Amino acid sequence: MPENARIMTTLPSSRPLVVALAYDGLCTFEFGIAVEIFGLPRPELGENWYRFAVASVDEGELRATGGIRLVADGGLALLAQADTIIIPGWRGADNPVPEALCQALREANARGCRIMSICSGVFVLAAAGLLNGKRATTHWRYTPLLRERYPAIEVLDDALYYHEGSVLTSAGSAAGIDLCLHLVRLDYGTDVANNVARRLVVQPHRDGSQSQQISRPVARSRESQRLGQVFDYLHSQLAATHSVASLAKLAGMSPRTFLRRFDEATGTTPARWILQERLTRARTLLANADLSMEEVAAQAGFATAASLRHHFRQRFAVSPRDYRKHQA
Secondary structure (H helix, E strand, C coil): CCHHHHHHCCCCCCCCEEEEEECCCECHHHHHHHHHHHHCCCHHHCCCCCEEEEEECCCCCEEECCCEEECCCECHHHHHHCCEEEEECCCCCCCCCCHHHHHHHHHHHHCCCEEEEEHHHHHHHHHCCCCCCCEEECCCCCHHHHHHHCCCCEEECCCCEEEECCEEEECCCCHHHHHHHHHHHHHHCHHHHHHHHHHHCCCCCCCCCCCCCCCCCCCCHHHHHHHHHHHHHHHHCCCCCCCHHHHHHHHCCCHHHHHHHHHHHHCCCHHHHHHHHHHHHHHHHHCCCCCCHHHHHHHHCCCCHHHHHHHHHHHHCCCHHHHHHHHC
């Protein structure tokens, strides 16, 4: 039996139902993200993978971007059965949201169903009143409009995704991948989420608070190999002590040039990048119940278990111990 299949057998025996909304004028890419991550059969992960269905907002055949026609599995009644509902964009920020959809979402939220939006789908959540008094994000092009129309929402201008309670929002289209992988990680653990990411050929985890806009997402061609060596070195020596000077020397750059190129490639500083990688490794290690908190801290690169607890709680709003219990 594959290793990940063994992992899955320790998780909830009932298969969670994910329902994606479809509507006339459907955003094809955002919808495709939901289908790829939650609707694609994954026999290598065991028998407890998600169930998936598509609920139509509108009557009859639906048109999607790119000339695609779609017939859904059912109507809004499907939302009453869902464990997670995905809103893959919306047909326009100025397009009204049907009250029947708003009411179905409010009822689902009241019974504890998770509801997430990708990109402009945030306007559906906002129209339903599910973001009042909460933080939320969307594509950077829409954040000023969202803030203007819904002043009760604390709009995050520069985040890939945000998870507050049972409501989740993501930024521009591709950030939906990050948010969906975040849900997989919560439901099935880091190993399974990494397996799905490998199938997608995407980075296993991008921090939700990472900038939406990075001036140059990859290093300049003549420097990419040198920066790549730095990233490889940091991953292999994550628990070691690093300085800008030592990393710049490894890259063959001046400290000033190195900091500028690192920011262009990652959108952050070396210190913040290293901290995030250490937290990611700590989450993976916490799935191993045989390791003490001190061993997890040491292997992840934190000086003490207290330091791990401080940074872990600050970043994820949960203690390492409680996170481990959730993974059990």
